[in-house]
Amino acid sequence: MRVLLHYDMDHAEPGLDISGCSEQDDARFHALLPDTEVIWHVLRPLTGDDMDRAPKLKLIQKLGTGVNTIDLDAAAERGIAVANMPGRNAQAVAETSLLLMLAALRKLVAFDARTRRGEGWPAGRSLVGGELRGRTVGLLGGGEIAGLLRGMLEAIGARVLYTSRRPRPDDPAWRELDDLLRASDVLSVHIPLTGETHHLLNAERLALLPPGAVVVNTARGAVIDESALVAALAAGHLGGAGLDVFEREPVDPANPLLALENVVVMPHVAWLTGETWDRYFEVAAENCRRLASGRDLLHRVV
Numbered sequence: 001m002r003v004l005l006h007y008d009m010d011h012a013e014p015g016l017d018i019s020g021c022s023e024q025d026d027a028r029f030h031a032l033l034p035d036t037e038v039i040w041h042v043l044r045p046l047t048g049d050d051m052d053r054a055p056k057l058k059l060i061q062k063l064g065t066g067v068n069t070i071d072l073d074a075a076a077e078r079g080i081a082v083a084n085m086p087g088r089n090a091q092a093v094a095e096t097s098l099l100l101m102l103a104a105l106r107k108l109v110a111f112d113a114r115t116r117r118g119e120g121w122p123a124g125r126s127l128v129g130g131e132l133r134g135r136t137v138g139l140l141g142g143g144e145i146a147g148l149l150r151g152m153l154e155a156i157g158a159r160v161l162y163t164s165r166r167p168r169p170d171d172p173a174w175r176e177l178d179d180l181l182r183a184s185d186v187l188s189v190h191i192p193l194t195g196e197t198h199h200l201l202n203a204e205r206l207a208l209l210p211p212g213a214v215v216v217n218t219a220r221g222a223v224i225d226e227s228a229l230v231a232a233l234a235a236g237h238l239g240g241a242g243l244d245v246f247e248r249e250p251v252d253p254a255n256p257l258l259a260l261e262n263v264v265v266m267p268h269v270a271w272l273t274g275e276t277w278d279r280y281f282e283v284a285a286e287n288c289r290r291l292a293s294g295r296d297l298l299h300r301v302v
């Protein structure tokens with residue numbers, strides 16, 4: 001079975017003929033498509049035009065959870081199956097969310113820069129960090145990543161509240177979105193990007209956060225209106241942000257968020273651990289075996 005691993009990486013699995021292809025190398029991608037039966041997809045948008053170049057394509061396997069970068073209607077129209085693998089990167093993403101919270105609260109970017117400039121301790125209270133213990137952390141989302149993160153945060157001594165699409169009035173930690181925002185010293189985003197969640201955190205909602213609040217996003221950039229986020233950070237209403245995702249990726253070096261010292265950034269790699277790759281390949285290879293033998297796919301979405 002001919003598999004195109006759409007990532008700059010070599011990988012071998014018994015019975016599979018796997019070609020790695022950088023997401024930046026469209027010429028190689030297009031040259032490989034005519035013989036490709038399965039695409040192992042990471043994040044570069046996959047369009048109906050790409051699918052038309054791949055007449056043998058039977059399965060688009062997302063390595064990860066979010067399928068917003070795949071044209072699902074185009075796949076359905078062409079009879080191409082799409083599957084994802086929810087939860088396989090949840091531990092890595094939850095740990096990265098904690099990392100970004102701590103990095104923003106402890107002003108890591110500013111201290112890193114000071115250290116490299118050979119500067120000593122900052123004067124007075126000009127640059128003072130905050131602790132997670134005792135702070136209220138609001139989780140936007142009630143799925144597996146939010147659940148893992150909640151355990152980590154409670155172990156540190158933070159108070160954790162969350163909101164989810166389905167109300168859970170029996171859970172004392174559950175809040176309506178606006179109430180969650182009003183209570184959150186730190187807000188962390190863990191929901192998919194859909195028509196409903198696009199710019200869910202707009203200027204009005206960001207204004208509900210308490211002054212000095214920190215916003216963390218390891219989900220999808222466009223859940224937050226990025227210009228409203230820049231304005232809230234620049235105006236000093238927000239104390240900082242930790243961002244692994246952006247409205248446009250790869251992030252534009254001119255993006256104003258990158259110029260702010262109270263913002264810590266990563267290039268959509270919250271998922272990127274060796275353990276995650278092992279779990280990804282396990283599911284992806286299993287789905288190829290299922291496809292070959294005509295069995296039901298794991299986590300089929302189309």
Ligand SMILES: O=C(O)C(=O)CO
Binds near residue numbers: 063066067089271
């Ligand atoms: O799981 C996801 O959706 C990711 O963003 C990482 O691939």
